Amino acid sequence: MKLIDVTVPLNASLATYPGNTPFSLEGIKRIARGDSSNVSSIHMSAHCGTHVDAPRHFFDGGGDADSLPLDLLIGRTRVIEITSRTGIEAADLAASNLSEDIRVLIKTSNSRLWGDPEFHKDYVGVSESGAKHLVEHGIKVVGVDYLSVERFRFPGAPAHHILLGAGTIVIEGLNLSEVDPGVYDMYCLPLRVADSDGAPARVVLRRS
Numbered sequence: 001m002k003l004i005d006v007t008v009p010l011n012a013s014l015a016t017y018p019g020n021t022p023f024s025l026e027g028i029k030r031i032a033r034g035d036s037s038n039v040s041s042i043h044m045s046a047h048c049g050t051h052v053d054a055p056r057h058f059f060d061g062g063g064d065a066d067s068l069p070l071d072l073l074i075g076r077t078r079v080i081e082i083t084s085r086t087g088i089e090a091a092d093l094a095a096s097n098l099s100e101d102i103r104v105l106i107k108t109s110n111s112r113l114w115g116d117p118e119f120h121k122d123y124v125g126v127s128e129s130g131a132k133h134l135v136e137h138g139i140k141v142v143g144v145d146y147l148s149v150e151r152f153r154f155p156g157a158p159a160h161h162i163l164l165g166a167g168t169i170v171i172e173g174l175n176l177s178e179v180d181p182g183v184y185d186m187y188c189l190p191l192r193v194a195d196s197d198g199a200p201a202r203v204v205l206r207r208s
C-alpha cells in the first residue's frame with residue numbers, strides 16, 4: 001500500500017501567512033535542564049501549514065473546526081494540475097471535467113515554494129470564476145498547495161466566501177510536489193479544535 005504524505009512538516013522554517021502566528025516549539029520541561037521529562041508547548045496559528053478552513057473562518061456563527069464532516073474529508077479524490085501562474089479561473093478548471101468528482105486537489109507551481117521559509121505573495125490562488133465553477137460542478141472538498149485558496153489579500157476574498165458559503169470544505173497548505181495527477185483515496189483528519197476557524201490536519205493520499 002503506497003501512501004503519499006502531502007502534509008507539510010511543522011517546523012521553524014515553515015513559511016507563515018503574513019500576520020499569522022508562526023509555528024514554534026517551546027521547551028517547557030527539558031531533561032537536559034534537570035526535568036524528569038521533555039514537555040513542549042506548541043505555538044501556531046490555526047492556519048499554519050497543512051490545515052482545513054472551517055466555515056467560521058469567514059462567517060461568524062458558521063461551523064467550527066470540530067464540526068467538519070469526516071465523511072467528506074475521507075474518500076475518492078481527484079488530483080489535477082493547473083499551470084496558470086496567476087489566478088485559477090473557470091476556464092482552467094473546465095479542461096479537467098470535474099463533473100464526476102466531489103473532492104479535488106489542485107496542484108500548481110506553488111508546491112515548489114515549500115522549501116523556502118519566506119512567504120511568497122505571488123502564489124497561485126483560485127479566482128471568483130474558479131470558485132463558482134467548483135461549486136457549480138458539485139465539488140464538496142477543494143485542496144490547494146499553498147497557504148490560502150485566495151490570491152494574496154484579494155479584495156472581498158471571493159474564493160473563501162463562495163466556497164465556504166456553499167459548504168465546500170477548503171484544505172490549504174498541501175504539498176503536492178510528489179503527486180501525479182490522477183485519482184486517489186484521501187485521508188484528511190483535522191484536529192477537533194472546538195470553536196476554531198481552522199485546524200491543522202494530517203493529509204495522506206493512497207493510489208486507488
Ligand SMILES: [Zn+2]
Pocket residue numbers: 047051052053147148172198
Ligand atoms: Zn486557512
